[in-house]
Amino acid sequence: MRKPVLALVAALALLLGSGGQVRAQEEAKQQEAKHPPHQKWSFEGVFGTYDRAALQRGFQVYSGVCAACHAVKHLYFRDLAELGYSEEAVKGMASQVQVTDGPNEQGEMFQRPGRPSDPMPRPFANDQAARAANNGALPPDLSLITKAREGGSDYIYALLTGFKDAPQGFKINPNMYYNEYFSGHQIAMPPPLNADQVKYADGAPSTVPQMANDVVTFLSWAAEPNLEQRHRIGFKVILFLLIATGVFYAGKRKIWSRIEH
Amino acid sequence: MADVTQSPVMPGHGGETRRDFLILTGAALGGVGAAIAAWPLIDSLNPARDTLALSTTEVDLSPVQAGQRLTVVWRGKPVFIDHRTPEEIKAAQEVDASTLRDPQKDADRVKKPEWLVMVGVCTHLGCIPLGNKPGDDRGSFGGWFCPCHGSVYDTSGRIRQGPAPFNLVVPPYEFTSDTAIKIG
Amino acid sequence: MAVPSHPAPSAGPRNRILRWIDYRLPFWEVVQHDFMEYPAPRNLNYWWNFGSLAGIILVIMIATGVVLAMHYQPNADLAFDSVERIMRDVNYGWLLRYIHANGASMFFLIVYIHLFRGLYYGSYKYPRELLWMLGVVILLLMMATAFMGYVLPWGQMSYWAATVITNLFSAIPVVGNDIVTLLWGGFTVGNPTLNRFFSLHYLLPFVIVAVVLLHLLALHQHGSNNPLGIDKRGPQDAITFHPYYTIKDMFGLCVFLLVFAIFVFYLPNQLGHPDNYIPANPMVTPNHIVPEWYFLPYYAILRSVPNKLLGVILMFGAVLILFLLPWLDTSRVRSARYRPIYRLVSWLLPIDAVILGYVGSQPPAGYIVTMGQLATIYYFFHFLILLPILGKIERPLPLPLSIAEAVLGPRRPAAAGEGE
Numbered sequence: 001m002r003k004p005v006l007a008l009v010a011a012l013a014l015l016l017g018s019g020g021q022v023r024a025q026e027e028a029k030q031q032e033a034k035h036p037p038h039q040k041w042s043f044e045g046v047f048g049t050y051d052r053a054a055l056q057r058g059f060q061v062y063s064g065v066c067a068a069c070h071a072v073k074h075l076y077f078r079d080l081a082e083l084g085y086s087e088e089a090v091k092g093m094a095s096q097v098q099v100t101d102g103p104n105e106q107g108e109m110f111q112r113p114g115r116p117s118d119p120m121p122r123p124f125a126n127d128q129a130a131r132a133a134n135n136g137a138l139p140p141d142l143s144l145i146t147k148a149r150e151g152g153s154d155y156i157y158a159l160l161t162g163f164k165d166a167p168q169g170f171k172i173n174p175n176m177y178y179n180e181y182f183s184g185h186q187i188a189m190p191p192p193l194n195a196d197q198v199k200y201a202d203g204a205p206s207t208v209p210q211m212a213n214d215v216v217t218f219l220s221w222a223a224e225p226n227l228e229q230r231h232r233i234g235f236k237v238i239l240f241l242l243i244a245t246g247v248f249y250a251g252k253r254k255i256w257s258r259i260e261h
Numbered sequence: 262m263a264d265v266t267q268s269p270v271m272p273g274h275g276g277e278t279r280r281d282f283l284i285l286t287g288a289a290l291g292g293v294g295a296a297i298a299a300w301p302l303i304d305s306l307n308p309a310r311d312t313l314a315l316s317t318t319e320v321d322l323s324p325v326q327a328g329q330r331l332t333v334v335w336r337g338k339p340v341f342i343d344h345r346t347p348e349e350i351k352a353a354q355e356v357d358a359s360t361l362r363d364p365q366k367d368a369d370r371v372k373k374p375e376w377l378v379m380v381g382v383c384t385h386l387g388c389i390p391l392g393n394k395p396g397d398d399r400g401s402f403g404g405w406f407c408p409c410h411g412s413v414y415d416t417s418g419r420i421r422q423g424p425a426p427f428n429l430v431v432p433p434y435e436f437t438s439d440t441a442i443k444i445g
Numbered sequence: 446m447a448v449p450s451h452p453a454p455s456a457g458p459r460n461r462i463l464r465w466i467d468y469r470l471p472f473w474e475v476v477q478h479d480f481m482e483y484p485a486p487r488n489l490n491y492w493w494n495f496g497s498l499a500g501i502i503l504v505i506m507i508a509t510g511v512v513l514a515m516h517y518q519p520n521a522d523l524a525f526d527s528v529e530r531i532m533r534d535v536n537y538g539w540l541l542r543y544i545h546a547n548g549a550s551m552f553f554l555i556v557y558i559h560l561f562r563g564l565y566y567g568s569y570k571y572p573r574e575l576l577w578m579l580g581v582v583i584l585l586l587m588m589a590t591a592f593m594g595y596v597l598p599w600g601q602m603s604y605w606a607a608t609v610i611t612n613l614f615s616a617i618p619v620v621g622n623d624i625v626t627l628l629w630g631g632f633t634v635g636n637p638t639l640n641r642f643f644s645l646h647y648l649l650p651f652v653i654v655a656v657v658l659l660h661l662l663a664l665h666q667h668g669s670n671n672p673l674g675i676d677k678r679g680p681q682d683a684i685t686f687h688p689y690y691t692i693k694d695m696f697g698l699c700v701f702l703l704v705f706a707i708f709v710f711y712l713p714n715q716l717g718h719p720d721n722y723i724p725a726n727p728m729v730t731p732n733h734i735v736p737e738w739y740f741l742p743y744y745a746i747l748r749s750v751p752n753k754l755l756g757v758i759l760m761f762g763a764v765l766i767l768f769l770l771p772w773l774d775t776s777r778v779r780s781a782r783y784r785p786i787y788r789l790v791s792w793l794l795p796i797d798a799v800i801l802g803y804v805g806s807q808p809p810a811g812y813i814v815t816m817g818q819l820a821t822i823y824y825f826f827h828f829l830i831l832l833p834i835l836g837k838i839e840r841p842l843p844l845p846l847s848i849a850e851a852v853l854g855p856r857r858p859a860a861a862g863e864g865e
Contacts, residue, residue: 046711074529078314117314140723143529147714148722183732223722226532226539233540234710240297241706244290245699251283252692259684260853261487265484265683287695301537302512309516310534 033181036151036158039213043220046235049228050221052084057200058218059083061211064198066142069134069189071122074143075222078116082225090116097121135175137188146216146223153220155181160212163191317445319437322376330393332381335444339381340432341393341405342442345416349403350374353417363428367417370431378434378442379418383407385425390414405429479665484683485690486671488852492566493669493690494697495559500657501698502552507650509545513538517597519643521636524599525724543713549591550716551705553739556584557798564770565791567779568670574771576663581767583656588740588764590649593642595737596634600721605734607634607642613747616754633727673851674780675844682848733808741805742798746824748809749817759821766828773828775836783842787835797823 042051059080062072077094081087094114099121102109114121123139124130131138146153158181166178166185176186193208193215200206221227308316318335320342325331331342345353353367354374371377383390385407391397392405392414400406400413402421407413412423419428434444467473516535518527531538560580563569569577596607611628615621630637668677677683684690708715716738720731736744743760750756766773781788797820804817845851 074526074533076311076314078310079533117311144722148719150719152719230539230543230710230713234706237297237706237710238703240290240294241699241703244287244294245696245703247283247286247290248692248696248699251280251287252696254280254283255688255692259487259689265482265680265685287692291695301540302508304536305512305538305541306515307536309530309536309538311530312534 033179033183033185034158034162036154036181039154039157039216041153041220042217043227046231048231051217053202053204054214054217055083055221056085057202057204057211058214058216058221060200061193061198061215062142062218065192065211066215067120067123069123069130069139070142071124072120072143072222073122073141075120076116077114077118077120079225081116082221087116094118135188137175139189142219142222144223146220148223153216156219157212157216159187160193160216161208317443319441319443321441323440327375332393333444335380335432339389339393340444341377341379341381341418341429343377343379343393343416345375345377349416352403353415356415356417356419361428362420363426365417365419365428370417370419370428372434372436376442377416377418378431378444379429380432381405381429383409383412383425384420384427384429385410385412385423390429481685481687483665483686484677484680485669485686486677486682486848487684487689488671488673488848489669489690490672491693491697492558492562492672494694495555495562497694498555498697498701499552499559502548502555503650503653503657506545506548506552507654509541509548510647510650513541513545514647517643519597519640521599521639521725524597524639528598540709543709547705547708547713547716549594550708550737550739551701552587553591555701556587557739560584560767561795564794565781566670566672567674567774567776567781569771570774570779571771572667573663573670576660576666577771578768579656579660579663581764583653583660584767585764586649586653586656590646590653591737591739593646593649596639596642597646598721599639599725601723601725601729601731602718602721602734604634604725604727605731606736607638609734611638613753613757613760616757618754635727670779671848672780672782673845673848674778674783675848678847679849681853735806738802738806741803742801743805745801745805745817746821748805749814749821759825763824766825770828770832774832775834776832776839776841777836778841778844783844784835784839785842786839790831790835793823794827797827 041048042054043049062070077090080090080093085093094116097114097118098111099114099118100109101112104110124133127138140148146156149155151158159179162180162182164178164180166172170178170185172178173186176188177190178185179187193211195208196206198206198211204210316336318333318340320331320333322331322342322344325342325344327344328346329344331344333340333342343349350367356367358364358366367374370379381389381393386409388407388409390405390407390412392399398406398408400422402413402415404414404416404418404421407423407425410424412425413421414425414429415421417428418431420426432444434442437443463473513531516527516531516538518524528542531542533539535541563577563580592606592610596603611625611634614628615625617624626632628638629635630641668683718735718737735741743763746763747756747760750759776784776787778784781791800816800820801824804813804820807813809817
């Protein structure tokens, strides 16, 4: 039994070791983006939770900066109650926007103030309008962005803080910006975060790293709002299963003790 | 059984008791586990959060004059809102409730007498009664008339004639201000 | 003769209702005969747990799938959003979705281990050839089900995997393109494709259930194989399935559920691909189209061959060759325990599969291509050349006289309470 296991381990070691070699080859060829460094997130790990203050600040950053171009179509105003806002506050925020509704009895569409049951407003009516307003580039919806990118939250944070001047000799195309972490290094989005851009309601200093951290926390929540419930239930389920495994193992030993085996 | 090894009888009671305990614990764990596992499957059939978000409707009553009636949608069904005139209120209050098929006093069906709020679905077989639009037939009691099978409701929405068994249902609602209600 | 500590089982059900049913439909009789009292070899090891695990995960997949189908919308414009609604708004929807998605991975992991158990211990050999072949049918049905299931969320990978795999059929000479158009229901993968995939994805698992029942029927003809690979000689070689293997299976189930729970609750997207959280866009191809991990080896074989038709043939052939296994392997001895060369060589196949899997996950460039070609060659070499020759030239170790002797030691006077 040992020899085949050793062979398997050796094969796996070979594979894992050669992974780095393949990546190096690719990087040389395609100017692959830098690997995003790991950030410490309040929601990482088995016992992580979303920092509510960061979520609210992050929502402020989204609304004030990102919402001009990026939709979050899967979020509804009622979801904001999760961030710690009261029912009144949520109703208030919803009623700030005008929503198209109808048709009325005359057959016409009309505008009405938003309600908690409405989705967050979209900056553009459709993809074509979005492209037309952004030199042909389409700002992606951000509802799932931290799950839809390799590197997840770390990558989005790195991207937001990774804008730099293009290095010597690097040809930047018109309407593009140099980013260390974006594949190909040219991204159509201008650097979105600048120091003191947003006045935080809780008075925290709005440095670029702070805003990036907060908005990525918010976006991580937007992509996975049920993370805390999932971890809570998971802990109980695994505890239950550990006990059950113990009981059934003891039962198995007991029952098999009757016969020779 | 002829083709398996028979297990020997265990000497003493200690072994059997421990075995029974383990079997009982195991069965209990299995049962609890199955119930816990079944619950999400069942609960997922309950109304989802987006459905629940649409479970209340807020209505601004200020544009509704006395004598006017308004229809709003609540949980997918029509709700009749009637800004009753003093004559309609008097007619509703003067009826002796004990003579009705579904005895109910008018005072038990309204929070403010000038506002009547009811689900506009006939309690017979579910049609939407006439009477809420100007020009509609209101039936002989000045309330509502269901064209499907002829049920007639009075100015308190109570069944007076025809096959419907119950009065028009009053949904849960509350006044959020003097001129607005929240239904549901 | 031992005195059983409970009433003789063959006396019939104890309760009147069960007796009434049994007289008309032999429900309890079948439960007793094929489950409780069923004679199983006394020496089965934990590799034998994986069959029952596969059955249980099938039930879990059907239960979660049926409930998910109550919320899912099989329309190209609505599908992605309906899955997000399940994840966000449906009570425990996230749990059902993660169980279903990770359950598919677990199902393949279990079945691959179950399959390797069969390879190692010769469970496919006489008289279990049909049992084995039914198993391969189940594997093929699982692959079809999983492929179509992955398309349903209508993410980027869903759409493009569907495009790549359905396009393969155009390799068929003469009628290839017409077949692809028929599969698509249009000129590209689109809404008609999604609708029919949903219908078939719902149907196929029930076909799998039927084949599983046939698989169990075939199993019960001659009973389970065992690690020694020798037949039962007498009653001392077997024990009743209940309680010995029921409790052992329960224990194994708990261990499996622990692994499953870790994925579902803490690493739910580990085995998936981020691109599938991007809604399908027919105008944009992802940088690297990759299938789920359990298809990677076959994907690698497909890409290893420069010729399109040959690549398709070899990819399907890699599964279909399993049907021939009972006849390719010429060894008279079942279990690798008594085959000193095969005992080591058999591991080359899973190692080769892991290598192929790695190759399938990488862009086909540089030394990856050569690695894939060599691994593909080895795969077919293993089945078509190695196994037939090995059976002929290998000198097996002497087999034990019986299972009981191997387990209990050489014959000694029957102890009080031992079987007849």
